[in-house]
Amino acid sequence: MELLIFGHGGAKVLVFPTRCGRFHEYEDVGMVGALRHKIEQGQLQLYCVDSVDQESFYCFWSRPWDRIHRHLRYEDYLLNEVLPLMWMKNSNPCVISHGCSFGAFHAVNFAFRHPHAFRKVVALSGRYDLTLSVESFRNLLDGHYDEHVYFNTPSHFVPNLADPQVLDHLRRLEIVLAVGDHDPFLDNNRHLSESLWHKGVWHSMHVWQGRAHNPKYWRKMVELYV
Numbered sequence: 475m476e477l478l479i480f481g482h483g484g485a486k487v488l489v490f491p492t493r494c495g496r497f498h499e500y501e502d503v504g505m506v507g508a509l510r511h512k513i514e515q516g517q518l519q520l521y522c523v524d525s526v527d528q529e530s531f532y533c534f535w536s537r538p539w540d541r542i543h544r545h546l547r548y549e550d551y552l553l554n555e556v557l558p559l560m561w562m563k564n565s566n567p568c569v570i571s572h573g574c575s576f577g578a579f580h581a582v583n584f585a586f587r588h589p590h591a592f593r594k595v596v597a598l599s600g601r602y603d604l605t606l607s608v609e610s611f612r613n614l615l616d617g618h619y620d621e622h623v624y625f626n627t628p629s630h631f632v633p634n635l636a637d638p639q640v641l642d643h644l645r646r647l648e649i650v651l652a653v654g655d656h657d658p659f660l661d662n663n664r665h666l667s668e669s670l671w672h673k674g675v676w677h678s679m680h681v682w683q684g685r686a687h688n689p690k691y692w693r694k695m696v697e698l699y700v
Contacts, residue, residue, distance in 0.1 A: 475551060479563070480506055481519035485593075486560045487700065488552075489522040490573035490580040494532055497524040503689040505574075508696050518700065519564055523556055527576065531604065531614040538618030545626065552584060557591060570594040572700060574692045576601070582628050582666075589643035596650045596699050599687045601659040602666045603629035608658045629662060633669040641673060649677035650699045654686025 476497050491499040500506055500522045512518045529536075530544040560569065569592050573581035578600025585595045604614045604627050615623055624630050635641055649670065653663045660681070667679045680699075682691060 475524050475555070477524060477556070478522040479520065480522070481513040481516070483516040483564060483566065484512070484518045485566055485568035485570055486564050487518055487520045487570040487572050488556065488560070488581070488584075489520050490571075490577035490584075491522070491525050492574055493525075493576035494527040495525055495577065497522050504693050505689065505696060508693040509700060512700075519566075521556065521560055523552070525577075525580075531576075534616075538615040538623075539620075541615065542618075542620075542622045542626065546622065549584065549587075553588070568593045570596060570700065572596040572696075573600070574598040574689075575687065579604075579628075583626055585647065586628050586632065586644065587625070589640065589647055592647060594648040594650070596652075596696070598652045598692050598695050598699075599654065599657060599659075600651070601662055603627055603662050605630075606659075606662060608662075611658060629666055629669070632666065632673065635673055641675070644670075644673070644675050647675075647677075649675065650680070651677065652680040652682060652686075652695050652699060654682045654684050654691070656685040657687055 478497050478501065489500050491497065506520065509518055526544060526548045530541050530548060533541055571581040571585035571592050578597035579602060581595055582597045582600060582602055585592045604623065607613050651663055651667060653660055663679065670677050
């Protein structure tokens with residue numbers, strides 16, 4: 475697995491690419507440039523990871539069971555290789571989980587499953603329900619549903635969270651959601667937001683004008699929210 479690191483210090487940002495994106499995508503579409511001043515001033519250090527979406531959720535020739543289990547192996551990589559690397563290189567206590575589009579799903583899902591490991595989440599134009607079919611976006615598990623799908627679908631597991639320790643960690647997170655008012659997953663974002671409020675988890679949700687689902691908007695968003 476390849477990754478790119480930008481910056482010498484500051485808050486550590488785990489950056490997920492968009493659907494089936496690569497580790498260099500965040501730089502390619504100008505997102506690193508949008509944060510350049512914060513990176514150069516030592517406020518942020520970015521860790522841009524690769525994805526395995528083409529082997530997991532978007533591997534439609536594979537069985538749904540295999541898709542979700544390939545994702546779980548990816549999570550193991552993040553937990554046991556990437557996060558330790560981040561801590562080895564930078565002792566700053568603030569760790570941020572961040573992504574755009576399907577990267578926002580990864581950012582929210584990973585941070586909400588392991589909230590003790592993060593201080594902040596910034597999710598832009600995300601979908602948080604793998605089972606939804608909206609416009610051209612399909613159910614990514616083709617109707618398959620088990621405990622692994624449930625526990626990797628924030629829209630499903632957040633409303634039922636009851637563990638006091640997990641909720642306490644979630645309530646300590648700074649959570650930022652941003653989505654366009656014409657985005658196909660606007661209602662999904664609102665549902666997740668309502669679920670968080672119901673659990674007493676403070677957060678901010680910003681609704682931008684238009685679909686707002688491309689780098690032109692994301693470059694403006696990261697300057698404000700990351």
